[in-house]
Amino acid sequence: MLRPMERDTLATLPNAISLSRLFLAALFPAVHDHDVRLLILAAVGLTDFLDGWLARRRHQFSRMGALIDPFADRIFILVAICTLLLEGDVTTVQYFVFILRDIATAAAFVVAKSVASLRSATFKARFSGKLATVLQLVALPAIVIDARATAWAVSVVGAAAVVSIADYSIALWRARERA
Numbered sequence: 001m002l003r004p005m006e007r008d009t010l011a012t013l014p015n016a017i018s019l020s021r022l023f024l025a026a027l028f029p030a031v032h033d034h035d036v037r038l039l040i041l042a043a044v045g046l047t048d049f050l051d052g053w054l055a056r057r058r059h060q061f062s063r064m065g066a067l068i069d070p071f072a073d074r075i076f077i078l079v080a081i082c083t084l085l086l087e088g089d090v091t092t093v094q095y096f097v098f099i100l101r102d103i104a105t106a107a108a109f110v111v112a113k114s115v116a117s118l119r120s121a122t123f124k125a126r127f128s129g130k131l132a133t134v135l136q137l138v139a140l141p142a143i144v145i146d147a148r149a150t151a152w153a154v155s156v157v158g159a160a161a162v163v164s165i166a167d168y169s170i171a172l173w174r175a176r177e178r179a
Contacts, residue, residue, distance in 0.1 A: 014055035015065050017047050021072035025079040029086075034144065041141045044076055048137065070125070070133075074102055077136050089143055094154040098139070101132050101161035105168065112172060120175075128167040132160040 024040050024047075031037055051069055055061055078099065085095040096103075112118040139153035 012055075012058075012060045012062065012065065014051040014058070014060050015062070015068050017051040017054065018065065018068045018072045020047055021076045025072075025076040028076070028080050029083040037144050038141055041080075041137070041144065045137050048073060048133075066125075073133055077133070077140070078102070080140050081136075084140075084143060089147060090150055090154065094150060097154050097158040097161070098136065100158060101129070101164050104161070104165045105129075108168060108172060118172065118175070126164075126167055126171065128160070128164040132157070132164040135160045 021044055024044050028037065028040050031040065048069075051065075055065055081090065081095055081098050084090045085092065090098065135157050139157050142149040142153045
């Protein structure tokens, strides 16, 4: 019998909570009421905290959960910021600044898997990445609440993205040196 920490199953409460963000992502563009969108954003923030807390409390860590959680975050954030772009609440430049870290992370993953000396490197969550995600989740309601907050909210997210990209780049470079 496998210990709970070693299970690699989708059927855990923390994973179900993470997956709920995909439903919330589908709901966000369908809802046009300002207050309901804020409730969706609050639910996303709550589920992002709750899934990790429950996984730690119940010792339900899995490779599947480690993939689902950031995937659900990325999908929700991408859908929400795309919705705001299409509705004219953010400019195209602000949109790309907002998802800069996500683009860089995807590019780094492709590069790491393409370059022989980097193939053994593993991608693990780092504080800078978690902070960038939290700032994205704080910026979204700020933009929904008051369009005047968009410029500073996107600037903060962009600054966090640059720090996160540098942090992950250094970590990847160090992993290459150990290989």
